[in-house]
Amino acid sequence: MIQSMDDERRIFSELVENYQKKVFQVAVGMLGNKDEALDITQDVFVKAFRSYKKFRFNASPETWLIRITINRVRDYFRKEKLRRLLFLRPENISDNQINTMADSDQSPQEILKEKQLHAHVRAFQDGLKGREREVFSLRFGNEYTIKEISELTGISQSSVKTYLYRALDKAQDYLADWKAT
């Protein structure tokens, strides 16, 4: 039972500490954009704080937060789609794409190869459609099981598998094209 405002804020601070990285990873996996993912992470916790008293801990805090994240990302895509439709924003947002750390032990060739691979991964990710991208990111970016993804997204397990198979088909095509070039 939360006793006071200070207690509430302390517990919430721990919640942020424990789950901010996870929330960010889910967001960045679905968005492919670091800055937007950070904004959404912040929004998710503000939203969580608002409904914190209503949260009865029937689900784990992680499930609760990831559900908020998924809904928030869906809202973001809806708004983004509308903006693009109205030509208010360019589609290419690759300038803000996520950057990975280069391993200093790698040779220049290896670094280049890895950079190329990551560039292809990003391009592949951009090519995935809404739900495909969502379940692909949850399964392969965040290692949730099919059952967990179904619970988090509200999509049936068979549909989750269908989306994943379709996304893997695209990955396979993408790899074939890449190899050919």
Added chain:
Amino acid sequence: MNNIHLSNKEIYSMIVEPDSIDENLQLHLKKCPDCQKRFNRIKGFLKAYQEEIEHTEINWTREKGKILSAVSDYHAPALRLRWGTAVILSFIIVISAFLLQQVYFQPNNGSKIEETELQKEIWFFPDSISEVELPQSIVLLTEWEGEDFQQFLNFFLPIEEEHNEKNNSITNSLRINRFDQSIFA
């Protein structure tokens, strides 16, 4: 599984659900270098995808600070609701007070109110005259024309009817209430 190699769907099922891999598929994968190559190529791609997400450089302490700062700026709904209700109630009280003042206290504070022509003329009768001879009053007031006269008739006809009912009562006491425009005889 066909006779030679694993199908794409079979490879995908092994990647998507590694805990429930069919034993026959697993055996084939161990033996077939081509299928292993296909399997590992997709696995490698997925590993790169995961690294892309996991190895993003973020200053988490700073981000936590931002989140907590955003949260501390947020006021609880209960508090906002209380303030909102207080503001709305204050507004209603002020408006009500203003309207009440207009209705009940206007004559006492000496300020003028809009009057129709008829009301102005009726008001010519001094307040001190509380009793007038009804027929004479009617003659005086019939000089009005148009809507005002119709309005006049609407005011006085009921009185006249009452007057007739009383049979031969020559005078009536008239009291004109200028606010609700009713006349009591």
